[in-house]
Amino acid sequence: MPKPDEMDFYKQEDLLNIDRRPPETPWMDTPVDVRPGTFIYPGKGKNLKVLDLPNPREWAVTDDDWKLPDGWKQTVLDGMAERLSRYRSFKLFMDTCVRCGACADKCHFFIGSGDPKNMPVLRAELLRSIYRKDFTALGKVFGKLAGGRELTPDVIKEWFYYFFQCTECRRCSVFCPFGIDTAEITMMGRELLGLLGLYVNWVIEPVANCFRLGNHLGIQPHGLVDTLEFMAEDIEEATGIKVDIPINKKGAEILFVTPSGDFVADPGIYTCMSYMLLFHQLGIDYTWSTYASDGGNFGLFTSHEMMKRLNAKIYTEAKRLGVKWILGGECGHMWRVLHQYMDTMNGPADFLEVPKSPVTGTVFENAGSTKMIHIMEFLSDVIRHGKLELDPSRNDHIRVTLHDSCNPARAMGILEEPRYVIKNVCNHFVEMPENTIREQTFCCGGGAGLGTDENMEIRLRGGLPRGNAVRHVQEQHGVNQLAAMCAIDRATLTTVCDYWAPGVKVTGISELVANATVFDGEKERTHNLRLEPIPGKEAPEDADEERMAPSHV
């Protein structure tokens, strides 16, 4: 029997039977329905201790008593007051909502669940109702009549439940006439929960790892060497090319930083292998770092302070190694942090130079202050200058579509670069329907620290809009691969596709590039980086084997 943390536990017809009718009881009087498969396990005390976080203890979401610290209510209200005085976004978004409901069916969790508290407006009202009661003139006088409510342990439970059912994807903020961004609300909600020691382990354990060892997975320096060497062996097997593995190399021109998920998880490892191959081919003087071995930053899913604590190592390491500038791999939330927060939090990076491609000489003025550019900006420039010999026919068996990852799309606007790259390395590129791509792209359902299996039901529900759009191009155009420039996507969309669009595989974009690149000194390419035979490019003996194999369609 499958369990609630397994995909097979859920029947498609059950999940598709979505009832959008709200409950009979008003939302303030409707307590949360906590059932396995819909929540993430609490942060373990040992991880909180590594990070000096308050109230480390063991507890369970299903417990009646969450062991809130003494004076918890005042802690929350003081925390709110502090944040209202520090973040204009927070104060403004508490005040300006008119509850027009334009955001309601823009959230993938609402579309997939029908739960009214997954409408972005109501997710924000969970906080706003407390704000009205304790921080506004009308609310202080009229209380419930003015839409206020008392802060109780049930409210805290509701916050915990719903602020970890938001992936901070910002899709709703595209549609809001006042630009209200639920990611801001959720971030504040999570910070307030954190003051009481309420974290989810799937976020806070990676944070603790990242703080101590430089990456979320807790890979130690020698482990990273082993991992990259193992990849180098696979690269050699597929291409016949021996790549260097520069690690913590002082004086390198470029520090390369990518999410650690791509060191271990299939299919992210192929993206990582592709970086190594492409840098080798382009003759780039770069280095990996073991100390800054993760560009990803689960601090973003914890608190602004934690984001800054984890992010600090990137500039520190760039300075220590004496590199000129920094290049970042394919990742989603990592790029939100690098683009919108890093320079402010840990800059100025005045010890670095404005990124200049050693391959083409292009100077990336758009990163003139932060001094870090995206691998797709870098590669699209390389391809534009014809510095890679490409044979897209090697990808002819692939019909690929592009999933715009939330943060690169809605916090940067890096939309054309990946498309340009894909179109140069694949002959068969198809777009998903227009309301599901670019700035309107749908989240994988597992971002912002939700990508574990414990909340499988919520992930599958949240993944429905994306899965449905993939299914559409699969049926209409025979799409068999979904490209995504995000490590969380590569992990979570695999589940989403297996469930909602079985047969579609997930790939990074750099992987498509490496598979199409004609490398100097390569052997005859019969296998791709996954060591799968390339259809139409098999060596004669492989082709024979295939012909002789029994056909079973």
Added chain:
Amino acid sequence: MKMLVPLVAVGGLFVVGLLGAAPGMGVVFGVVLPYLAFALFLGGVVYRVMAWANVPVPFRIPTTCGQQKSLPWIKQDKLENPHNMWTVLGRMALEVLFFRSLLRNTKSEMVEGKRLVYGTDLSLWIAAMAMHWSLLIVLIRHLRLMTNPVPAVVTFIEKTDGFMEVGLPVVFATSVVFLVALAYLLWRRVGSAQIRYISLIGDYFPLFLLLGIGISGFVVRHLAKTDVVGIKELVLGLTHFAPVVPESIGAVFYGHLFLVSVLVGYFPFSKLVHMAGVFMSPTRNLANNNRRVRHINPWDYPVKVHPYEEYEDELRQKMITAGIPVERQ
């Protein structure tokens, strides 16, 4: 309950306003309360805006809705992803004047029990545009009462607005559009199960109030016997800080004026402040130039980090064994 309380409240307020026609009450409802309401409005809005403005914007967090400015051969979407002040102004103008984000609205639906489809849904955008723009034109038309001589632009707008040439006095198109749009917005709030579920008293009250103002205004102009000259005398007096209270003004006008006073006074304490708030949203009014121009957080403070030295101290032996360069042997 959530609808009944504000409906009864607005009805009650209107009845209270009728008292303005009672002997000696003209001063209260025609002078004191309008001044009080206007003072509340000015003070309140300034207070609210200052309260927002006094809170810093620690991070630059625009929501980008189009292609960024990066490489010269890639076309930037300037209005959806602005990179400097001018393009931000363009984006904000579209947002404030034409409700750009609302125009994007879609409606999602599950068809055949398994296929999600998204259709453009312009109904909310049309209703919102109709309501806000007609309200603005109605306000401009009311300048006739506050000015002498009446500026040509007001006369021109009146003429255009009265193009239907129906009724005497002429029925203005915007009066009708305003009421119809409000009625739609109310119907939508009540009719949609989701919107009804999220609605508060504070969402119904302004709707009923605006409807009450619109209807009573229509009655004053077209149905009740109204002393227009007297009204103009009153309003001119108010705007020139030399109040006079003509005797002959009808009760309905006082009801209308009182509802306006309530709306204006209530404005800063309610969701209606979105009018000012829309200008200040950090997801809209900032340029997406984060990597080009450093944004400063005024309250930035040092945080506890794990320095490289501590990292190496803990892992030095393992690093040396694995052949990784270290700072100290």
